[in-house]
Amino acid sequence: MSRKEFLLGFAALLLIQAKSKKLRIETVNGSIDSNRLGTSLIHEHFLVDFIGANQVSFERWNRDEVIKKVLPFLMEVKDARVKSIFDCTPNFLGRDVVLLKELSKRSGLNIITNTGYYGAHENKYLPSWAATESVEQLADRWIAEFNHGIDGTFIKPGFIKISVDAEVPLTPMHKKLVRAAAITHCKTGLTICSHTGSAGPAFAQLEILRQERVRPDAFVWVHAQAEKDKSNFIKAASMGAWISLDGIGWGDFDNYADSIANLKTKGLLNRVLISHDAGWFKPDEKDGGEFTGFMNIFNELIPRLKNKGLTNEDIETLLAQNPAQAMSIRVRKR
Numbered sequence: 001m002s003r004k005e006f007l008l009g010f011a012a013l014l015l016i017q018a019k020s021k022k023l024r025i026e027t028v029n030g031s032i033d034s035n036r037l038g039t040s041l042i043h044e045h046f047l048v049d050f051i052g053a054n055q056v057s058f059e060r061w062n063r064d065e066v067i068k069k070v071l072p073f074l075m076e077v078k079d080a081r082v083k084s085i086f087d088c089t090p091n092f093l094g095r096d097v098v099l100l101k102e103l104s105k106r107s108g109l110n111i112i113t114n115t116g117y118y119g120a121h122e123n124k125y126l127p128s129w130a131a132t133e134s135v136e137q138l139a140d141r142w143i144a145e146f147n148h149g150i151d152g153t154f155i156k157p158g159f160i161k162i163s164v165d166a167e168v169p170l171t172p173m174h175k176k177l178v179r180a181a182a183i184t185h186c187k188t189g190l191t192i193c194s195h196t197g198s199a200g201p202a203f204a205q206l207e208i209l210r211q212e213r214v215r216p217d218a219f220v221w222v223h224a225q226a227e228k229d230k231s232n233f234i235k236a237a238s239m240g241a242w243i244s245l246d247g248i249g250w251g252d253f254d255n256y257a258d259s260i261a262n263l264k265t266k267g268l269l270n271r272v273l274i275s276h277d278a279g280w281f282k283p284d285e286k287d288g289g290e291f292t293g294f295m296n297i298f299n300e301l302i303p304r305l306k307n308k309g310l311t312n313e314d315i316e317t318l319l320a321q322n323p324a325q326a327m328s329i330r331v332r333k334r
Contacts, residue, residue, distance in 0.1 A: 023328035026146075026158035026190075027084075027110045028101045037110065038083030040323035041294055043193075043222065043246040043275035046070045046087055046103060049094035049283050052124050056092055061283040063099050067106065069281050069288045074107040077294040084110035085294075086275075086327070088193065088222075090118040090161045092125050094283070097155040112158035112327070113150070115142040116181060119174045120163040120195055126173070135176050139183035146188045159327055160184055163195030163222075170204050178205050182212035189329040192219050193244070197226035202236060210334070216240035218332040220273065223247060230259055237263060237271035242326045248296045249278025257304035260318070264310060273326060274301070274318050 023034040047066055049056050074085070089095050097113050104111040117138070118125040130138065145157055160181050164174040181192045192209075196202045202221045209219055217240040224233060224243045233243050243263065245256055256274070263272050276296055281288035302315060 023324070023330060025084075025110070025112065025324070025327060026156050026329060027112050028097060028104050028155050029110070032110065034324040034328045036083075037320070037324045037327075039081050039319045040084040040086070041077070041082060041275045041297075042086045042220075042273050042323050042327065043088050043244060043277050044085050044294055045089050045277070045279040047094045047096060047099065047279075047281040047283070047288075048089050051284065053092040053127050056094065058096060061094075061096075061281070061288075063096070063102065066099060066281050066288065067102060069291055070103060070279070071106055073279070073291060073293045074103060074109055078107060078109055080295065080298045082109065082294070084112065084323070086112045086114075086159065086323075088114065088161055088277075090114060090116060090125070090163075092127055093118055095150075097150045097153055101153075101155060113155065114159050114161035114193070115145045115150070115157035115184070115190070116160040116162045116192075117177055118161065118163045118195065119171075119177050120165050122165065123173060130176075131173065135179045136183065138176065138180040139187070142180065142184045143187050146184075146190060157190065158329075160190045160192045161195070162192065164201050164205065166197050166201060166226075168200035168204050170201060170208075175208060178208045179212060182209055182214045185214055185218050186212075186331055186333060189331045191327050191329075193222050194220065195222045197223045199227045199229065199232035199236070202227075202232075202241070206236070206239065206241060213334045215332040215334055217242070217326075220244050220326060223277070225252075225256065225259070230262060233259065233263060234266050234268065237266075237268040241271070242273055242322075243268075243271055244273040244275070246273065246275040247277045248274060248301055249276030249292050249294070251296075253296070253300045253304055256301055257308055260305060261308040261310065264314065269314060269317055270322060270325075272318060273322055
């Protein structure tokens with residue numbers, strides 16, 4: 001065998017290995033193969049503190065009290081065969097990765113946390129430096145959490161969580177967050193989940209990502225149910241973006257079922273994510289306030305979907321296959 005033949009064969013072997021490499025998810029307990037994610041809820045909250053970035057701190061809640069409140073709801077949903085939950089509470093809104101790790105240990109669930117900043121509500125939850133630092137500096141902060149861990153721990157984020165207000169055009173601050181998320185994605189492969197709502201800001205963000213050469217399938221349109229014109233679901237999903245219908249904790253089940261059935265009819269069920277946006281231990285309220293559980297998908301939505309002709313395989317697509325595909329760590333560039 002000549003040297004050239006050897007090098008060509010070696011290159012081919014590396015290519016085969018790269019293609020066969022398993023996709024992974026980063027949990028609070030470390031990396032797992034994506035096929036271990038199982039039935040997943042991709043947008044929930046265990047604790048949220050709405051006091052604002054200037055005043056939030058870990059001293060505002062007792063972790064043992066939060067665990068006592070939250071754990072029964074996790075065990076309930078585990079009995080419904082859920083294996084993984086994505087906690088979407090961002091930094092400066094009560095993200096507490098030590099708490100999440102303990103909840104994962106006690107429940108046996110995979111829990112996934114995030115990096116990024118939350119710009120909605122007129123930047124109330126942004127740290128002061130978000131206004132003064134460059135896009136690249138913000139991205140460096142988020143990339144460092146992925147490379148080295150969050151808040152002095154070895155716990156790494158499994159996705160990027162940003163948010164924008166509902167108006168278009170996006171504000172300069174919110175454009176900065178989207179561009180920082182794009183840079184972070186290109187360096188880490190983390191999926192960008194953006195609290196968005198209506199279609200205008202969704203397509204504005206997709207345009208920024210296009211300019212940054214990030215593919216639409218790296219973007220999750222969070223709270224898409226807020227958009228009244230459902231043809232925009234078809235448009236965004238056809239582009240490759242993920243449509244997250246994730247307020248199922250709060251009712252309106254028939255509307256969710258209609259939207260999902262319509263997306264299936266259009267051949268786009270493989271672009272849909274569903275969740276509750278429920279939970280919410282609130283430090284400002286006595287005993288954390290009222291906590292909403294994570295069972296409506298199983299008790300309310302799935303029976304309606306089956307009445308519309310969706311199969312068990314379709315449910316598996318929504319709750320297992322799509323989350324694994326959407327949230328697996330890999331760079332998606334144009």
